[in-house]
Amino acid sequence: LGKAAELARIHLAERAERIQSLRDYLESEIERRVPDVIRNGDRERRVPNISNLSFRSLDGEGLLIRLDLLGIAVSTGAACASGSIEPSHVLLALGREREAANASIRFSLGKDTTREEIDTVIDVLPAEVEKLRMIAPLFT
Secondary structure, eight states, rough: HHHHHHHHHHHHHHHHHHHHHHHHHHHHHHHHSSSSSEOOOOOOSOOOOEEEETTTTSSSHHHHHHHHHHTTOEEEOOGTTOOSSOOOHHHHHTTHHHHHHEEEEEOOOOTTOHHHHHHHHHHHHHHHHHHHHHHSSSOO
8 A cells, every 4th residue: 555655646737737738628628618617726826637617508417418328437527526416516606606506517537547538528518509509508
């Protein structure tokens, strides 16, 4: 266990930098390709492996299901509210409206996340968001 912790510490900064770069790329491309996206949380002071975005005019749970059917694992809300159907109290405390909190998706990246996986998300997400907004427009 001690050796594993030592090896993890040695590579921690380099992994964090790589994951942060992937997260930033994911966010910037989603914001560029999908209208009405809100980035939740501070842009600078946050963990490098989490992106929490709200997609206006849709239900986050619906988007989660559509992405899951495509093999893309995401979560709704904030990690501390996992499993709850209530909007994240953290997002509400950040000043998000209830609708935006309900429309949030959490992307979690790990040490094995690849650029190709991020590109897959970026390629399919805009169409899925558009489909949901067309068939079930919420909060308009």
